[in-house]
């Protein structure tokens with residue numbers, strides 16, 4: 107994923123930029139620097155794709171610094187006062203790609219990042235993302251949790267992920283990520299002709315994990331305006347803009363969900379290890395066969411698995427014809443904590459068995475979709491480095 111070194115002499119501003127860059131889902135921060143003397147070292151050690159520089163209270167001095175650095179600058183963005191044209195001219199001279207005002211808006215940053223990342227890796231622009239729908243076989247089996255955690259894990263391993271909530275008017279994807287979306291699917295339904303990638307980006311809500319959320323409307327009249335045609339128009343645009351489009355479909359087979367299912371590369375059917383749920387799973391499997399979604403496009407996930415379950419993996423196989431394609435362990439405490447905090451498990455219980463299972467599921471999904479899995483670099487302790495920078499300042 108596109109990486110940035112962020113420089114601002116004000117640690118809070120730097121942290122805010124770091125958060126916004128992460129929430130854009132387009133890029134990540136490799137290092138955050140508040141001490142000018144450390145900038146050169148960070149550029150040399152991180153070799154970032156991009157550099158974000160806050161010109162701060164002494165803009166000309168910061169520009170002097172950039173001018174005299176003995177390295178080629180990566181793609182550079184700056185923020186500073188827009189009142190002085192000599193500053194803008196100097197920045198342009200340095201090859202700066204975009205000059206943000208001091209009070210920079212999330213929307214402007216997002217659209218600049220999208221363009222920057224696209225232009226830096228043209229092959230990204232041509233590649234089509236995959237659509238993965240997640241469906242519960244019964245209420246409360248953990249489908250929404252799974253859709254959210256899968257989205258977070260795919261983003262964590264370097265994918266760019268959009269997450270669509272089709273459980274209107276009672277969707278809770280936004281809640282699981284603790285975001286308060288300004289817009290929902292209903293706004294898309296109203297957009298008609300204007301519906302394109304640029305418009306879509308303004309409707310999506312970015313979570314700090316980088317996952318971009320298309321929330322479900324909560325009003326009945328808004329919910330009723332959503333038709334299969336809207337899903338038919340939105341999913342291809344999302345597919346062209348993201349590596350992964352995860353859809354939390356409704357179990358009720360509403361027309362929008364059926365449309366999403368038919369456009370999916372993979373359907374993950376989530377079941378628990380109990381008899382009634384397995385029976386429902388069998389019925390859902392039959393219905394999916396009716397949509398020609400049988401065979402390799404449907405995968406069974408056995409959720410809340412534990413060794414002591416009365417119903418075992420072999421019982422699962424007996425009822426459904428094959429063993430689950432993936433297992434997620436039962437861990438109510440961690441799951442509930444993650445939902446309550448609105449933070450993915452990867453952020454609050456990194457390395458736990460359940461986090462590893464969701465991460466494994468992300469890699470399985472790569473394999474099932476025939477996409478090469480990312481080669482991960484050794485884990486970087488970005489958080490540790492932030493702490494180092496801040497504690498010295500405070």
Ligand SMILES: Nc1ncnc2c1ncn2[C@@H]1O[C@H](COP(=O)(O)OP(=O)(O)O)[C@@H](O)[C@H]1O
Nearest residue numbers: 242245246247248249250251435436437438441
């Ligand atoms: N792996 C798991 N272990 C323990 N509890 C889980 C797990 N996955 C989900 N849950 C719990 O199951 C409940 C229902 O989850 P939810 O995703 O809302 O279900 P659904 O969308 O299928 O109706 C939540 O209370 C959640 O915390």
Ligand SMILES: [Mg+2]
Nearest residue numbers: 249250251273
């Ligand atoms: Mg749900």
